[in-house]
Amino acid sequence: MxxxxxxxxxxxxxxxxxxxxxxxxxxxxxxxxxxxxxxxxxxxxxxxxxxxxHRLFRFPFFGALVGLTLAILFTAGTQLAYPVVTGGKPILAVFAMLIIAYELTMLGAVVATVVGIIFESRLPNLNxxxxxxxxxxxxxxxxxxxxxxxxxxxxxxxxxxxxxxxxxx
Amino acid sequence: MSTSSLITDGHDDRPSNIDATAKFAGEGRTVASSGLKLFMWILAAAAALGIVGIIVRFIDDGGREEWGYYAATLAFMLTMFGGAPMIAIAPTIAKANWARPAARIGSLASIATAITALLLIPLMFKLPALTEFSDVLGDDVRRRSIWFDSPIYAPHFWNPLILATLAVVGLAMAYVMAIPDFAAIRDHGTGWKQRWARNLARGFHGRPQQWEWLMMRIGITGALYFAMLLYVNFTFSIDLAVSLVPGWKDAIFPFYHTLGSFQAGLSFTILGIWAARRWGGVSKYVGHEQMWSLGKLLLATTLLWFYFFYSSFIVFWYGRSQADSSTIELLVSGPYVYLFAAVFLFAFIAPWWVMIWNKVRDSVWGPPIAAVLVLFGLFMDRVRIYVASWSATPDDLELATTGILEKMPPTQWPDVFDVFIMAGLPALGLLGILLATRLVPVISLWEIQQSRLITKPVRYLRTRVLLVGKPD
CATH class of the missing domain: 3.30.70.2750 (Alpha-Beta Plaits)
Structure with a gap:
């Protein structure tokens, strides 16, 4: 009650x-x-x-994981779909992929943190x-x-x- | 030797939290003095002249070079007002107790940043498209920029949007930082201020969870603001200066621009504190400690100004290509050589000379003097950079063959409408901040209350010091 x-x-x-x-x-x-x-x-x-x-600390980890996964899918998928050898490097060039992976991982973490703050704040208590x-x-x-x-x-x-x-x- | 503490109780003459609440949230807090009203009317008149200047510039448009002073003024506003909220962020993250009374003045500068974002929109109609020389060079040829394959009006769309985002994040941070003070005005204020505060406080009762979320939101908005400030300075300085000058290639310049923003933001906050202390009746809450601490940071950023300028300059000096020499001539030794000398004097030499003296740095009057010098110097610096860049219209064939500015443009002197713009637009930003202080206390009430709870004036042998506890 x-x-x-x-x-x-x-x-x-x-x-x-x-x-x-x-x-x-x-x-x-x-x-x-x-x-x-x-x-x-x-x-x-x-x-x-x-x-x-609160469970806010879980949000950036989750966001970072999602961002990293998307980055790997994005970079690997693009390079496998359009296999162009550049500078004699492998088609799946890890050092080039790392840049996109870093960016999307950070982006995912930041966005998820903002979402987490809104979620964890819950609805305003009117009473x-x-x-x-x-x-x-x-x-x-x-x-x-x-x-x-x-x-x-x-x-x-x-x-x-x-x-x-x-x-x- | 005795190992007991050398600290004994000292006399505490600081205002109580009840007195502070009455002063900053109670009835009559925001009654404007006749002097302040007169000052605000002067600012409003200057702002009106600035708007007239923009309208006349549009009606009597003599080409891209006539918009240089407008671009320089907006760059200065971004530099000064954009950098000031960092004073509310960086020391707070470092748990610096002295920064509490200064945080509000810094955070309120976001209001002027929002005005700057609105004022940037008209300028975008005068920023040339990326394919401005397509009639000579062909449709696919663009001037150098960071927008390789983007639409030809990408900078026109993204720059106001990015600056507006900075303003929104800054305003969000300023609002979050002011929520407890709105609660105090709700509880102790009267009239329209109390009604506004009731809505803005959003049921803030000071529960531990509410404080925890407030701190988290300050942290998140502060981190986002810092990232956005770097981003805005990068795009603004590249699109509105570097990319307009043939042959100017400089990776350090955006950081030089950003460092200037920190330097000017500090100066603005120092002057704001000084003015609040001098005319705002807050001398019991802000003064020597804030000036001394901010003064040290101002000295550090002033030294960094030279470091970044020299790091950038020496690349061109040793490069010695025709493009490098042209860039040096345009920005340093050519049509704006006297302006550059003024910049070097006021942004570096003079404030450095003023602030190296302990007695000056450790005073209430010293840092404001250095702040005025720095702001004047950085305003001249933005004029030097942006007026020169907007006047550097290249010869089409020359650009097609060399990408070098061979024919140096003449010095672009301001006309009366440029003076209106240079005086009026910063006045408009300042007016917006002063209007906001009619509702929001110029000193953060809850932060000085917290400061009072975690500090204690004590005697250390024969001197008086402030004992600070940092529990959180």
């Missing part, structure tokens, strides 16, 4: 925000249901937050949940997505960690 409530705790101290994240995990909230909101990037894992896994404008001033927000019966639990954990204000959306 989809989460229906969003609870936000606002903190003026990053330590308190990190404590809230720890508290939520201890209280049994599943990883991925709570997150930290910041106005500037913090180092990965600074708040003990769930680090989303952004609770938010507070002070986050872009440097305050730390800890947001929990939960069912209605766990809202009070979440509020209690956020309050215990020292939240300045708690919002529900």
């Amino acid at each position: 989809a989460a229906s409530n969003s609870v936000l705790g606002l903190y003026d101290n990053p330590d308190a925000g990190a404590n809230a994240m720890d508290g939520l995990q201890s209280a049994g909230f599943a990883l991925g249901t709570f997150d930290v909101l910041t106005g500037t990037p913090y180092p990965e894992g600074a708040f003990g937050e769930h680090v989303p896994q 952004l949940g609770a938010y507070d404008a002070r986050i872009t001033e440097g305050y730390i927000g800890v947001v929990v997505e939960c069912e209605g019966d766990r809202v009070e639990d979440a509020r209690e954990v956020l309050q215990t960690a020292g939240a300045l204000e708690i919002k529900t959306a």
Whole structure:
């Protein structure tokens, strides 16, 4: 069942925000249901937050492989279809083919990376949940997505960690 | 000997992140001063004169040589505005903390690059076809170019498209880098700026995943921009200069052109920072450290200017063929010898002499002086190259038999409309950037906020230093 409530705790101290994240995990909230909101990037894992896994690194490898394959098919196919001996070299001249192979391999990797970024970004999340404008001033927000019966639990954990204000959306 | 750290806490008088947000995203942030309004009106008037200059040039078209100053002005705009976003890319990739306040000014130059791409379209109607001498030489004979078997109007199609692609990539990078600041304006701004920011921020709430994707997009667009900048400089300089001059064969010239772009981009960013500090009220956020760091890069690129010029020149000097001698005469020792002397003085000797002194380089006022000299010198350089190239119309029979420019064209002096174009088109680009700063903070808010979180003013024995942590 989809989460229906969003609870936000606002903190003026990053330590308190990190404590809230720890508290939520201890209280049994599943990883991925709570997150930290910041106005500037913090180092990965600074708040003990769930680090989303992506597979972007696979895309350039796949693109490069496709590009290399196309390059070999293209260069070998062309030379075999029109076998012209040039400078006494073999019909399938590897050093000449390497140039096209390099270009298409790089092109494939670049194009696949761009496609990968679009794919891995997924669709935009239209339900952004609770938010507070002070986050872009440097305050730390800890947001929990939960069912209605766990809202009070979440509020209690956020309050215990020292939240300045708690919002529900 | 004690092995404990020599670092102790220092006094921190930097503005807080709340103050920074109020200044760059809050109400009244983008209220233009009367001085700025006057400056923008002057730029608008100059831009209007520039447009008049283009129209008059079209109406009273005296031939290819009269378009040299227009080509030179566009080349200068590409050189200056095209190179500036590299300041937002290269130091960021190298995790240079000092570059944060300078990145926005550099990235906004892409707006002027987009204007340059639009202004290139009229010039393409005056760029000769690849078979411009076909009536004498036969239909299959082309002037030398990089478009061997392509359609005869290939450069006319590809050059604006490639330049437009550079602009689009640059604008995409500038936009991505500004998303967190749009979120701040959405949260703290008012009126039309807040409405625009709400749409442009696209639901950015600062989740870790959103920051991660933002960084990736900055990296990807930055890498693409660098590749495109090299490509644009290559095609632009070959098609609009080298291929128009019989006998000019130079593999180093595109890199010389690109290096000039780095040098001019640095200069533009230095002057932008200086102006923002002087008139934009951001002296607490940008100043000595940025000037010093950018000044060192400017000194390095100034030395490289000479290296690339000399590498190119010495090939012709030792080549000593008739074509090589003609090329040297056209570009260096012939009708533009005084211009070349000015280029050598302002693009190399003077900024080098200014910037070798530690006290000058390590000051807020020194690098801007060198930047002005460099921009003037590089503008003269583009005039030298492009005016000479567009005036080098060869004798048909001569071209048919030798491919050498034997009859040296006379010096092409600018008329009043050329002056309009030279002053007006860069003014139009600058006006576009200043208009954008009405919405986008001239200093990247989220980057200086991050800088504040990872740095700490400390005392090191009896001096004060900034302790920098680089976690990411």
